[in-house]
Amino acid sequence: MILLASRNPILRWSWIPEQWDSRIQPALLEHIQLTLLAVGIGFLLSAVLATVALRYRWTVGPITLFAAFLYTIPSVAFFGVLRTTALGLSIFTVLIPLTGFTILILVTNILDGFRSVPAPVREAADAMGLSPARRVLTVEVPVAIPYMINGLRIATVTTVGLVTVAAIVGQGGLGALILDGLRRTFWTPLTIGSVLAIVLALTFDLLFVLLRNWLTPWSRAQRS
Amino acid sequence: MSTLKAVIMTDDAQTPAIRLRGVSKRFPGAKEDAVAAMDLDVDRGAIVALIGPSGCGKTTTLRMINRLIEPSAGTIEIEGRDVTNQPAMQLRRGIGYVIQQVGLFPHRTIAANIATVPRTLGWEKARIDDRVRQLAEVVGIDTAMLSRYPDELSGGQQQRVGVARALAADPPVLLMDEPFGAVDPIVRGRLQEELLDLQREVRKTIVLVTHDLDEAVKVADRIALLNVGGVVEQYASPDELLRAPANGFVEEFVGEDRSMRRLALATVGDLPFEPGPVIEVAADPAAGLAVIDEHRTDWLGLVDDEVFLGWVPRDQVAGGGALADAQRYLPAAQVAPSSTLRSALEVIMTSRTSVAVINDDGRFRGTVTLERIRGGLAGDLDGPAERAA
Numbered sequence: 001m002i003l004l005a006s007r008n009p010i011l012r013w014s015w016i017p018e019q020w021d022s023r024i025q026p027a028l029l030e031h032i033q034l035t036l037l038a039v040g041i042g043f044l045l046s047a048v049l050a051t052v053a054l055r056y057r058w059t060v061g062p063i064t065l066f067a068a069f070l071y072t073i074p075s076v077a078f079f080g081v082l083r084t085t086a087l088g089l090s091i092f093t094v095l096i097p098l099t100g101f102t103i104l105i106l107v108t109n110i111l112d113g114f115r116s117v118p119a120p121v122r123e124a125a126d127a128m129g130l131s132p133a134r135r136v137l138t139v140e141v142p143v144a145i146p147y148m149i150n151g152l153r154i155a156t157v158t159t160v161g162l163v164t165v166a167a168i169v170g171q172g173g174l175g176a177l178i179l180d181g182l183r184r185t186f187w188t189p190l191t192i193g194s195v196l197a198i199v200l201a202l203t204f205d206l207l208f209v210l211l212r213n214w215l216t217p218w219s220r221a222q223r224s
Numbered sequence: 225m226s227t228l229k230a231v232i233m234t235d236d237a238q239t240p241a242i243r244l245r246g247v248s249k250r251f252p253g254a255k256e257d258a259v260a261a262m263d264l265d266v267d268r269g270a271i272v273a274l275i276g277p278s279g280c281g282k283t284t285t286l287r288m289i290n291r292l293i294e295p296s297a298g299t300i301e302i303e304g305r306d307v308t309n310q311p312a313m314q315l316r317r318g319i320g321y322v323i324q325q326v327g328l329f330p331h332r333t334i335a336a337n338i339a340t341v342p343r344t345l346g347w348e349k350a351r352i353d354d355r356v357r358q359l360a361e362v363v364g365i366d367t368a369m370l371s372r373y374p375d376e377l378s379g380g381q382q383q384r385v386g387v388a389r390a391l392a393a394d395p396p397v398l399l400m401d402e403p404f405g406a407v408d409p410i411v412r413g414r415l416q417e418e419l420l421d422l423q424r425e426v427r428k429t430i431v432l433v434t435h436d437l438d439e440a441v442k443v444a445d446r447i448a449l450l451n452v453g454g455v456v457e458q459y460a461s462p463d464e465l466l467r468a469p470a471n472g473f474v475e476e477f478v479g480e481d482r483s484m485r486r487l488a489l490a491t492v493g494d495l496p497f498e499p500g501p502v503i504e505v506a507a508d509p510a511a512g513l514a515v516i517d518e519h520r521t522d523w524l525g526l527v528d529d530e531v532f533l534g535w536v537p538r539d540q541v542a543g544g545g546a547l548a549d550a551q552r553y554l555p556a557a558q559v560a561p562s563s564t565l566r567s568a569l570e571v572i573m574t575s576r577t578s579v580a581v582i583n584d585d586g587r588f589r590g591t592v593t594l595e596r597i598r599g600g601l602a603g604d605l606d607g608p609a610e611r612a613a
């Protein structure tokens with residue numbers, strides 16, 4: 001093992017400049033693209049589902065149950081099964097599960113956000129003669145924003161990790177590097193893929209924190 | 225809005241500004257009414273206080289007036305128009321509402337909170353800014369706070385912002401749900417004065433919910449005392465409520481010291497004055513002694529051509545020297561005509577001499593005595609509005 005490790009180091013630095021253009025950068029970009037698409041589409045769908053849930057209260061249970069069901073499907077199975085369908089190796093084979101996994105996190109956080117609007121605040125908005133639409137857009141959404149961003153944060157970080165699993169159907173972004181490293185017992189691509197995935201997740205996390213602070217100066221006032 | 229204005233301009237004194245007829249509310253699933261068949265007329269430009277134990281339907285009544293909730297039965301008219309015949313949003317923009325739990329928008333600055341309704345109505349920015357500053361001053365909010373967020377203010381400060389927000393678009397009708405509940409007694413007193421000043425200037429129609437009988441007595445023209453279930457036990461002027469409680473519930477609610485409370489309702493100027501044991505300073509000391517004896521007192525008041533000089537004790541008068549040389553008792557016990565009977569009583573109780581009533585310009589008007597105050601309690605004492613008029 002020790003001999004093996006020395007001949008096959010955890011990271012061979014020269015591999016990075018050699019492979020950057022042909023493999024590392026494309027994998028990183030694909031990873032970012034898949035993550036943003038999945039979370040973006042997931043957020044739109046969740047916004048629609050949350051709106052329905054808030055409008056028709058009885059749908060909260062079924063919608064949450066459906067989202068939880070999607071969330072509990074083992075990811076490997078989800079990717080693998082879709083591959084055998086007509087979708088084959090298209091981007092949808094990856095995107096559908098990735099999007100599905102974000103919905104539970106996003107829907108619950110959006111709902112929590114709207115529930116966090118204090119009843120007196122809602123009542124004051126009505127009492128001031130704001131229309132319901134204006135109340136939702138200018139009062140409820142801004143107050144719910146910290147929760148929504150929190151949901152986006154968790155969903156994004158989770159998705160960055162899940163994208164690597166999609167390598168088993170050939171589109172895993174940085175996961176392809178990791179899988180390659182595993183197959184060849186050549187640690188360098190595995191290390192690079194893993195480290196970049198972690199750095200990517202932390203970067204998204206930081207960006208969301210900055211975004212939240214920028215959008216909600218009032219809630220910083222509360223924390224300080 | 226235009227119809228509302230038109231009605232105000234015709235100033236038909238016969239129509240009350242707000243009229244409730246048989247208004248009741250039963251919440252879904254509740255066994256009892258929260259408000260039961262309430263009749264209530266609020267005159268234009270009057271302040272009506274709703275008071276009563278917790279859960280008696282005060283907030284529910286206010287919320288029905290601006291249609292945050294709909295009555296189960298009965299009609300509510302504002303300026304002669306049934307509120308259900310107008311779009312709720314438009315109706316509410318003409319009604320300032322201070323809600324019980326304040327409910328400031330946490331994501332907006334204090335200035336933006338106050339500007340809510342003017343912005344909805346599409347005022348120009350400069351006009352909004354002016355109005356916000358003006359209101360901040362009225363409610364005692366430092367302009368440096370205007371750029372802060374609600375969470376950075378104390379509860380009492382938030383409450384004052386809530387009042388400013390309700391006043392922003394100068395609505396003819398104001399509904400205030402315990403607007404001063406969280407501020408300290410000194411600021412509360414000041415805000416109550418502000419409210420009365422404001423009322424004298426702009427004559428809004430105000431329905432004010434309070435837990436504080438003294439507050440109701442001080443600011444209201446009429447008080448509606450509610451019992452659990454939204455039953456109006458008595459609807460009367462503060463003085464009548466205190467002087468002639470309609471039933472045992474009212475009597476218990478207003479308390480054993482209701483006569484003391486009534487004393488806050490009237491001022492010394494409302495009482496007839498008596499000349500009292502007072503004499504011109506140039507008069508003969510013997511004449512002074514005669515006045516003292518006539519009033520069966522130990523003190524003689526001196527005036528010099530209507531200007532009150534002070535009180536001198538009997539032995540100084542009996543000494544025989546000129547009255548002008550007699551030693552005066554300082555500080556002289558005196559009150560202004562605008563003092564309440566309550567504060568006059570305080571002076572009477574703590575002075576050995578009689579108590580002089582001195583005009584703002586220093587002129588002597590007479591003396592006030594315990595007997596006069598007691599006599600005053602036997603009759604009607606005017607409310608603040610009548611006094612202001």
Ligand SMILES: Nc1ncnc2c1ncn2[C@@H]1O[C@H](COP(=O)(O)OP(=O)(O)OP(=O)(O)O)[C@@H](O)[C@H]1O
Nearest residue numbers: 251252254258277278279280281282283284285324
């Ligand atoms: N939205 C609601 N749904 C059901 N019941 C309600 C609702 N709002 C108020 N009630 C009930 O109606 C009654 C009157 O409530 P309301 O809030 O008007 O009391 P209040 O006089 O304002 O009391 P407080 O002085 O404590 O503010 C109470 O018994 C209350 O529980």
Ligand SMILES: [Mg+2]
Nearest residue numbers: 282283284324
């Ligand atoms: Mg209440």
